[in-house]
Amino acid sequence: MDCKSCNKTQLTPFFCSCCNVLDISYESSDKFETLGLKKSYELDKKDFEDRYLTLSKVTHPDRYQDLSETQKTKILNLSAQINGSYFSLKDDLTRAQLVLDHLISDGMALDKKSLPKNFLFEILEIREEMDEDSTDDDRLEEIESEVEGLRKSTHKEIEKIFQELTKLNVLDTNHLQDVQTKLNTISYYDRILEQIEGKLDD
Amino acid sequence: MTNQENIIIGIDLGTTNTLVACYEGDIPTVLAENGNAMIPSVVTYTDDGVLVGDQAKANFSKYPNTTFFSAKRFFGKTYSELEEDLTKMPFEVKGDDTSLKFVAHDKELSPFEVSIEVLKEAKNRAQRVLGRNDISKAVITVPAYFDDSQRNETKTAALAAGLEVLRIINEPTAAALAYGLDLKKEGKIAVYDLGGGTFDISILELKDGVFRVLSTNGDTFLGGDDFDAAIVDYLLEGFEETRPEVLIALKYAAEEIKIRLSDKESVPVKINLENENFSIDKVITRETFDSLILKKVKQTVRASKKAVKDAQLSIEEISEVVLVGGSSRIPLVRTMVEDFFEKTPFIGLNPDEVVALGASTQARILSGKERDLLLLDVIPLSIGLETLGGAVTKVLLRNTTIPASVTEEFTTSVDDQTGINLNVYQGERELVEDCRPLGKFKLAVPPMKAGYPRVKVTFHIDENGMLKVDAFEERSEQKAHIEINPVIGLSHKEMNNIIKASIDCAMDDFQLRMIVELRNKAERIIVATERTYDKAYRLMEAEEVEEIKVWIQKAKDALKRGEKDQAILEKIVNTLGDLTLPLADLLFSDATKQALVGKETSAV
Structure with a gap:
């Protein structure tokens, strides 16, 4: 999107960093668009951080003490939107899921609920172990690091698939389905980890 | 400008002591009287009136059961939650599982009503030291781990003391702001804040003038008060002692002993209360003291560990550890913090003053005079909704950067259902009974088939x-329109009544303040808008700019004739605010261009 006053490409649809023009009424559920990024898994970390800091500086309510109530609400919403987008996209797995969601809404046929064969049995086994040793903190910590390990290797596998896709420069449905399947397993791991943390806090 | 410069003060409303600070020129300064910056957070109710601060502390032996200290510890708490800890209090506390009140003569007071007196004193001190009578705005700090109801009570207390709270900021974040300016370097820092009543640990990242909180953890009921109580227990050796005269004398003696043990290996304890037929003659060593508080200090290390983990950092990545709060002077605390973070804590500023100094810096940011700095803070606890079976589903996770918002969709489960009940909780646990109820509300839904209504509920967390x-x-x-009614503590109505009562007698004064406020606002808008006229023509339709000019003239006229009608002034200020909306970015960019190109990092 080009800026109306300087005709250069804007940093994001609502802000031109060149002439500092800000549209505080901007609202979008598209997190990539909000931060002016293209919908892809690849992320230039430095550019991403710089963008966030710049946009935070421009939209934080601290900067707008003298606005009317309606304007303040707008700035508050915009600032919340930027924070939400930043934290979603910063997380590799959330970003991966958002990319897939965009492809699905564009018509790509992906099964959103797929799981690897026998995966649920594996999960049930872990759960059984957890319940058996639910008062043994050391054992729980062992299970915790085991599950953390599984999560980490799945994360790496997802990363690898995306690298391959970039190399191939195509959006291959099989590969992407594979990513979706792996992302689904991660949500199971996260739930287990959360429950272990709860038990350890007891 | 016709008026004197508008001053916003920074207040550290502490459990034990309260401090007030503001900028003198470009330097944040604590406001001291007779060389003393600390106002003891102690209030005494006597038949002749209220004593606050040093006066209250000096006279505690005369009014042992109507002298209230550590009121902040009781914010947002219920009697049932604290029952065990209350037996050693020299003053009477009442309540049940939704409330807690202090009893003074025939009056029952909420803890935050006691704090109103302390805040009034802070305000008065600022007025005396600065030689002004128009201080009405403040930034107030709270423990990072304060929940929604505790923040609300703080805000209400300030309002009742005649202070508009422009911002509530977290104590460790305020400390980081002060330290960040002092250290003049970037990196990731841990702020370990152990005060009189509360413990907070925050991990922050400093970069390009932005102070970003990565994670926070803590305990709103762990601090110097607990260490004093441990000493009192030790001195009484399990003896049941309930006389207020003895308990309050012991409390202040314990505080003294604790402080002296920071640089002495042992301290003789001689207490003799002739009237009460009570005496103690003992020696307490640092080793004994350490063993009394070890468990509590370990708790702070565990919380620190969690904060580092939540920030997704390793210990080595943390470049600096700073200590805040009086209790961080305890040698055992220093050693354990040093061992955990594997580096010597940085102690450049007075740990008692650093929070107030940071609050005054945030006040300066809000006044628009400090454009190179920005604080990005987080919520300390997750916010969730009750779902079937008493479980809590989180809608906003702890350590989410604020402002934040999230939208959830709900529907009905039976035909013609006219309402959906939503119960909001704060906390990390899975079950309702382990979390803290924040509020409940019922959504009115027009009668429709089950599952047909689509109710979108948005939770907003503002910058406070x-x-x-x-x-x-x-x-x-x-x-x-949903008003969250707090489950714990006072309802909005009760809070409003207290505020009203406190300002009723000063109503004229209050109105006058509002009018002065509006006039200042109008002046600022005139100056800022006139600066952008040429740019405005490029950005807006000529008619729109003409309309702005008409209202700017109205504003000027109103100021000239000294308009006293609040409604008229409000109308002008609000209309101008809306009309100049497209110019907001211009007004803004003028002042921040420098900050945006990132040239000013050296000033951090």
Whole structure:
């Protein structure tokens, strides 16, 4: 999107960093668009951080003490939107899921609920172990690091698939389905980890 | 400008001591009287009136059961939650599982009503030291781990003391702001804040003038008061002692002993209360003291560990550890913090003053005079909704950067259902009974088939870390205004009554302040808008700019004739605010261009 006053490409649809023009009424559920990024898994970390800091500086309510109530609400919403987008996209797995969601809404046929064969049995086994040793903190910590390990290797596998896709420069449905399947397993791991943390806090 | 410069003060409303600070020129300064910056957070109710601060502390032996200290510890708490800890209090505390009150003569007081007196004193001190009588705005700090109801009570207390709270900021974040300016370097820092009543640990990243909180953890009921109580227990050796005269004398003696043990290996304890037929003659060593508090200090290390983990950092990545709060002077605390973080803590500023100094820096940011700095803070606890079976589903996770918002969709489960009940909780645990109820509300839904209504509920956390909820039913396009009614403590109505009562007698004064405020605002808008006229013509339609000019003239006229009608002034200020909306970015960019190109990092 080009800026109306300087005709250069804007940093994001609502802000031109060149002439500092800000549209505080901007609202979008598209997190990539909000931060002016293209919908892809690849992320230039430095550019991403710089963008966030710049946009935070421009939209934080601290900067707008003298606005009317309606304007303040707008700035508050915009600032919340930027924070939400930043934290979603910063997380590799959330970003991966958002990319897939965009492809699905564009018509790509992906099964959103797929799981690897026998995966649920594996999960049930872990759960059984957890319940058996639910008062043994050391054992729980062992299970915790085991599950953390599984999560980490799945994360790496997802990363690898995306690298391959970039190399191939195509959006291959099989590969992407594979990513979706792996992302689904991660949500199971996260739930287990959360429950272990709860038990350890007891 | 016709008026004197508008001053916003920074207040550290502490459990034990309260400090007030503001900028003198470019330097944040604590406001001291007779060389003393600390106002003891102690209030005494006597038949002749209220004593606050040093006066209250000096006279505690005369009014042992109507002298209230550590009121902040009781914010947002209920009697049932604290029952065990209350037996050693020299003053009477009442309540049940939704409330807690202090008893003074025939009056029952909420803890925050006691704090109103302390805040009034802080305000008065600022007025005396600065030689002004128009201080009415403040930034107030709270423990990072304060929940929504505790923040609300702080805000209410300030309002009742005649202070508009421009911002509530977290104590460790304020400390980081002060330290960040002092250290003049970037990196990731841990702020370990152990005060009189509360413990907070925050991990922050400093970069390009932005102070970003990565994670926070803590305990709102762990601090110097607990260490004093441990000493009192030790001195009494399990003896049941309930006389207020003895308990309050012991409390202050314990505080003394604790402080002296920071640089002495042992301290002789001689207490003799002739009137009460009570005496103690003992020696307490640092080793004994360490063993009394070890468990509590370990708790702070565990919380620190969690904060580092939540920040997704390793210990080595943390470049600096700073200590805040009086209790961080305890040698055992220093050693354990040093061992955990594997580096010597940095102690450049007075740990008692650093929070107030940081609050005054945030005040300066809000006044628009400090454009190179920005604080990005987080919510300390997750916010969730009760779902079937007493479980809590989180809608906003702890350590989410604020402002934040999230929208959830709900529907009905039976035909013609006219309402959906939503219960909001704060905390990390899975079950309702382990979390803290924040509020409950019922959403009105037009009668429709089950599952047909689509109610979108948006949770907003504003820049003060406080929750607001909006609801919208899409099918009928009905909006719902939801007021969260606190489950614990006072309802909004009760709070409003207290505020009203405190300002009723000063109503004229209050109105006058509002008018002065509006006039200042109008002046600022005139100056800022006139600066952008040429740019405005490029950005807006000529008619729009003409309309702005008409209202600017109205504003000028109103100021000239000294307009006293609040409604007229409000109308002018609000209309101008809306008309100049497209110019907001211009007004803004003028002042921040420098900050945006990142040239000013050296000033951090």
